[in-house]
Amino acid sequence: MRPGAFDLLERIRQQKPVIHHLTNWVTIYDCAQVVKTIGASPVMAHALEEVADMVQIASALVLNIGTLTIDFVEAMKIAAQGANKKGIPVILDVCGAGATGLRDRKCLELLSEARIDIIKGNTSEVARVSGESVRTKGVDATEVQGDLAALAEKLAKQRQATVVITGKEDIVTDGKKTFVVANGHGMMTSVVGTGCMAASIIGTFAAVERDLSLAAACALVCYGVAAEAAASKSSGPASFKQNLFDCLYHLDRATVDRMQRIAGLAGS
Amino acid sequence: MRPGAFDLLERIRQQKPVIHHLTNWVTIYDCAQVVKTIGASPVMAHALEEVADMVQIASALVLNIGTLTIDFVEAMKIAAQGANKKGIPVILDVCGAGATGLRDRKCLELLSEARIDIIKGNTSEVARVSGESVRTKGVDATEVQGDLAALAEKLAKQRQATVVITGKEDIVTDGKKTFVVANGHGMMTSVVGTGCMAASIIGTFAAVERDLSLAAACALVCYGVAAEAAASKSSGPASFKQNLFDCLYHLDRATVDRMQRIAGLAGS
Amino acid sequence: MRPGAFDLLERIRQQKPVIHHLTNWVTIYDCAQVVKTIGASPVMAHALEEVADMVQIASALVLNIGTLTIDFVEAMKIAAQGANKKGIPVILDVCGAGATGLRDRKCLELLSEARIDIIKGNTSEVARVSGESVRTKGVDATEVQGDLAALAEKLAKQRQATVVITGKEDIVTDGKKTFVVANGHGMMTSVVGTGCMAASIIGTFAAVERDLSLAAACALVCYGVAAEAAASKSSGPASFKQNLFDCLYHLDRATVDRMQRIAGLAGS
Numbered sequence: 001m002r003p004g005a006f007d008l009l010e011r012i013r014q015q016k017p018v019i020h021h022l023t024n025w026v027t028i029y030d031c032a033q034v035v036k037t038i039g040a041s042p043v044m045a046h047a048l049e050e051v052a053d054m055v056q057i058a059s060a061l062v063l064n065i066g067t068l069t070i071d072f073v074e075a076m077k078i079a080a081q082g083a084n085k086k087g088i089p090v091i092l093d094v095c096g097a098g099a100t101g102l103r104d105r106k107c108l109e110l111l112s113e114a115r116i117d118i119i120k121g122n123t124s125e126v127a128r129v130s131g132e133s134v135r136t137k138g139v140d141a142t143e144v145q146g147d148l149a150a151l152a153e154k155l156a157k158q159r160q161a162t163v164v165i166t167g168k169e170d171i172v173t174d175g176k177k178t179f180v181v182a183n184g185h186g187m188m189t190s191v192v193g194t195g196c197m198a199a200s201i202i203g204t205f206a207a208v209e210r211d212l213s214l215a216a217a218c219a220l221v222c223y224g225v226a227a228e229a230a231a232s233k234s235s236g237p238a239s240f241k242q243n244l245f246d247c248l249y250h251l252d253r254a255t256v257d258r259m260q261r262i263a264g265l266a267g268s
Numbered sequence: 269m270r271p272g273a274f275d276l277l278e279r280i281r282q283q284k285p286v287i288h289h290l291t292n293w294v295t296i297y298d299c300a301q302v303v304k305t306i307g308a309s310p311v312m313a314h315a316l317e318e319v320a321d322m323v324q325i326a327s328a329l330v331l332n333i334g335t336l337t338i339d340f341v342e343a344m345k346i347a348a349q350g351a352n353k354k355g356i357p358v359i360l361d362v363c364g365a366g367a368t369g370l371r372d373r374k375c376l377e378l379l380s381e382a383r384i385d386i387i388k389g390n391t392s393e394v395a396r397v398s399g400e401s402v403r404t405k406g407v408d409a410t411e412v413q414g415d416l417a418a419l420a421e422k423l424a425k426q427r428q429a430t431v432v433i434t435g436k437e438d439i440v441t442d443g444k445k446t447f448v449v450a451n452g453h454g455m456m457t458s459v460v461g462t463g464c465m466a467a468s469i470i471g472t473f474a475a476v477e478r479d480l481s482l483a484a485a486c487a488l489v490c491y492g493v494a495a496e497a498a499a500s501k502s503s504g505p506a507s508f509k510q511n512l513f514d515c516l517y518h519l520d521r522a523t524v525d526r527m528q529r530i531a532g533l534a535g536s
Numbered sequence: 537m538r539p540g541a542f543d544l545l546e547r548i549r550q551q552k553p554v555i556h557h558l559t560n561w562v563t564i565y566d567c568a569q570v571v572k573t574i575g576a577s578p579v580m581a582h583a584l585e586e587v588a589d590m591v592q593i594a595s596a597l598v599l600n601i602g603t604l605t606i607d608f609v610e611a612m613k614i615a616a617q618g619a620n621k622k623g624i625p626v627i628l629d630v631c632g633a634g635a636t637g638l639r640d641r642k643c644l645e646l647l648s649e650a651r652i653d654i655i656k657g658n659t660s661e662v663a664r665v666s667g668e669s670v671r672t673k674g675v676d677a678t679e680v681q682g683d684l685a686a687l688a689e690k691l692a693k694q695r696q697a698t699v700v701i702t703g704k705e706d707i708v709t710d711g712k713k714t715f716v717v718a719n720g721h722g723m724m725t726s727v728v729g730t731g732c733m734a735a736s737i738i739g740t741f742a743a744v745e746r747d748l749s750l751a752a753a754c755a756l757v758c759y760g761v762a763a764e765a766a767a768s769k770s771s772g773p774a775s776f777k778q779n780l781f782d783c784l785y786h787l788d789r790a791t792v793d794r795m796q797r798i799a800g801l802a803g804s
Contacts, residue, residue: 026296026312028562032728037773042728043635044562047605050638057635069315099311099325102318190517192300192310236514237305246772249726294564294580337583367579367593370586458785460568460578504782505573 005218005225006256008205013039017059017207020083021200022046022076024066024095027193031062031200037248038222040204046072051079059207060088062200063116065106066095073106080114089206091118093199098128111159117212119155120164120199123148130155149178162212164220166198172217179217182261183224185231187240198223217262225259226251273486273493274524276473281307285327285475288351289468290314290344292334292363295461299330299468305516306490308472314340319347327475328356330468331384333374334363341374348382357474359386361467366396379427385480387423388432388467391416398423417446430480432488434466440485447485450529451492453499455508466491485530493527494519541754541761542792544741549575553595553743556619557736558582558612560602560631563729567598567736573784574758576740582608587615595743596624598736599652601642602631609642616650625742627654629735634664647695653748655691656700656735659684666691685714698748700756702734708753715753718797719760721767723776734759753798761795762787 003011018041023031028044035042045054048071055061061083063076083090094107107129110116119129130151149171152163156175165171170181188194198220205219206212230243271279286309291299300310313322316339323329329351331344351358362375375397378384387397398419417439420431424443433439438449456462466488473487474480498511539547554577559567564580571578581590584607591597597619599612619626630643643665646652655665666687685707688699692711701707706717724730734756741755742748766779 024312025293025561026300029297029565029728032562033773036726036728043632044560044603045632045636046603047638049606050604050636053636053638067312067314068318070317096311096313100313100318100321102315102321190304192297192304236517237301238510238513238517242510242774242778245774249772249774292580293561294568297565335580335582336586338585364579364581368581368586368589370583370589458572460565460572504785505569506778506781506785510778 005221005260006253008209008218009222011208012204015208016041018043018057019060019062019204020055020058021062022079023064027196030193031196034197035200035204037245038204046075048075051075052082055079055082060203061090062203064093064095064196064199065103068106077113084115089117089212091120091199091203092116094121094125094129097121097125116161118162118216122166126165162216164216166195170220172213174213180263181217181220183221185227187231188227190237191241221260221262222251225256273489273528274521276477276486277490279476280472283476284309286311286325287328287330287472288323288326289330290347291332295464298461299464302465303468303472305513306472314343316343319343320350323347323350328471329358330471332361332363332464332467333371336374345381352383357385357480359388359467359471360384362389362393362397365393384429386430386484390434394433430484432484434463438488440481442481445481448531449485449488451489453495455499456495458505459509489528489530490519493524541757541796542789544745544754545758547744548740551744552577554579554593555596555598555740556591556594557598558615559600563732566729567732570733571736571740573781574740582611584611587611588618591615591618596739597626598739600629600631600732600735601639604642613649620651625653625748627656627735627739628652630657630661630665633657633661652697654698654752658702662701698752700752702731706756708749710749713749716799717753717756719757721763723767724763726773727777757796757798758787761792
């Protein structure tokens with residue numbers, strides 16, 4: 001039987017995998033803290049001279065181009081190639097893709113010079129990486145969902161990767177099967193770093209489950225359930241963020257089973 | 269009629285301007301979060317190769333030399349020149365001016381190689397940038413205030429910029445009119461980053477109002493009112509900081525109108 | 537009579553020493569905030585061109601290799617040499633020593649090219665720096681303690697430095713006298729940055745007391761007492777962290793005297 005979201009969280013708490021990050025400087029603390037909060041061990045290291053060594057003690061590699069520089073992306077490539085050799089999953093948060101030419105180029109370089117196992121972004125970021133243009137404003141949510149799933153599936157097949165589009169409903173696909181995760185809370189959009197943390201959590205779940213689309217979907221379920229629980233007792237974005245960490249820390253099977261909203265798309 | 273502090277906050281919530289930052293690594297998260305909390309959209313990007321592109325999607329540029337390096341200041345210059353061309357306001361937090369020769373030199377370079385629309389610092393920082401020496405210790409607050417306003421007005425005229433001196437009472441001047449904002453709370457001095465966040469908030473208000481001294485004064489009113497509201501329910505600097513964000517998020521017209529303490533200086 | 541832990545905290549609150557950091561990018565905010573919370577004044581500055589100037593206004597220098605790069609360590613060396621000349625204490629957090637060859641080499645370079653007054657790390661980090669191999673897994677806590685104290689004392693004599701090993705019980709030694717601090721709380725291991733903050737607090741106490749092993753032990757007492765007080769009212773790692781700051785801010789003599797658990801090792 002397929003493991004559920006909480007089963008994977010339990011594996012993380014037992015195995016305490018090391019998750020190596022080259023992430024952005026804005027949210028680096030929160031990325032580390034969220035990984036620690038769910039029971040794993042974050043390592044942030046970006047020196048060109050040590051990333052190949054550091055990735056050898058890791059069980060997953062999380063890359064995020066949010067505050068990229070040329071040198072930093074070179075270190076990402078070395079780390080990703082090391083992860084590829086070791087056979088651990090690499091997740092790339094294409095943070096800000098579409099905002100500048102540099103970001104677009106560097107995303108494509110990373111995708112072509114290393115194997116990226118999971119590509120994660122919001123709608124417009126993933127659309128940009130896929131080379132397609134998608135109207136992301138003024139489009140009805142239900143309508144978009146179908147288009148986005150198709151977009152994600154196409155990119156997944158093209159890149160032979162799992163693709164995650166985060167949003168009001170998250171889409172996760174490996175090109176063969178597709179999940180839609182409806183957990184989460186609107187308050188997440190008022191907190192800087194919730195997207196970056198999603199990538200870190202997905203990377204951590206991918207460290208303990210070979211089926212990467214399942215791992216990513218389960219990660220988003222746990223994250224979203226904790227966010228819903230946190231929102232119910234918060235009075236603004238800062239207390240929400242604090243409660244989100246505390247709720248993730250205490251997440252239990254009964255809560256996850258009761259609150260999870262995950263579905264396979266029809267035909268998937 | 270001149271818009272009030274809450275009117276500008278409402279504009280921010282409606283227009284959701286993008287605020288591009290090249291800020292310091294200590295408080296970068298809080299700068300981003302405070303901009304998001306008041307309803308705008310922060311972007312942090314510093315690569316020499318992309319700052320000119322990124323500033324094109326922004327409505328204001330916030331610079332902060334708190335953890336400067338040579339390369340970082342070069343990126344600031346490119347971003348500021350791009351902002352100048354686009355016609356969006358540039359705010360410079362002269363964080364730590366006076367502490368080292370490097371900081372003094374780099375402040376002056378930034379001021380001479382790009383148009384800085386708002387210069388912001390505490391008493392000794394602004395004094396240093398203005399090239400004057402000011403005794404900032406052991407001087408009675410009331411006495412200092414007059415001197416400081418004169419200092420700020422002189423620098424404003426010299427640099428044709430708006431000058432903001434933060435402190436127990438904040439002084440804002442464009443050299444023609446001068447505001448004194450008495451909002452705020454002593455607990456702010458126990459939280460790292462409250463000065464940096466002030467610059468980010470001022471930048472965000474400047475994105476929606478062409479009268480930059482009015483924008484800066486209104487920004488400091490909203491920030492200070494939220495700080496007072498937060499302090500009344502806090503038990504230390506960390507809970508104060510959390511409450512500050514939550515109070516900023518929920519700030520409403522009645523609260524701002526009731527609590528604001530802003531005055532034009534006599535003769536201004 | 538030897539000053540107690542709270543006596544040193546009082547000195548900090550009165551003298552407000554400036555503590556210069558070259559620390560890691562993950563926890564830089566928390567390092568600054570914890571220093572400010574106990575009443576001192578943090579300065580974070582790492583540019584090669586200004587560290588020698590900045591350290592001149594400081595009363596202690598805190599180095600942390602958590603996110604080291606080659607250039608960053610070069611700046612650390614310049615800062616440390618400046619601190620040595622000025623005669624202020626230098627504390628090195630050997631964060632991640634043992635994880636990669638780069639970290640081991642750079643720790644040794646720092647130890648040989650400048651005088652490091654306090655070496656601080658967890659068990660395996662300090663063991664690595666001392667050049668010994670220590671089994672740190674599956675060993676009973678009581679058994680380890682004896683070995684660790686011996687390890688610390690040997691390194692202290694070899695490097696003529698104070699050595700701090702943090703853990704369930706913290707060991708502090710200058711090679712002549714050895715303290716064991718039993719304060720602290722298990723929740724600290726669920727919060728990223730508690731180790732880095734310990735180094736910052738130790739550095740701050742070292743700024744006001746020449747007996748560095750006493751300063752470090754007193755620092756860990758105050759930190760640990762605040763952690764215990766915070767844990768008793770927290771519902772997870774994020775609320776714990778907030779309460780930790782608030783409790784540190786309000787720490788008073790009665791609480792420290794009542795809760796402190798510090799001992800000199802037999803024969804020390």
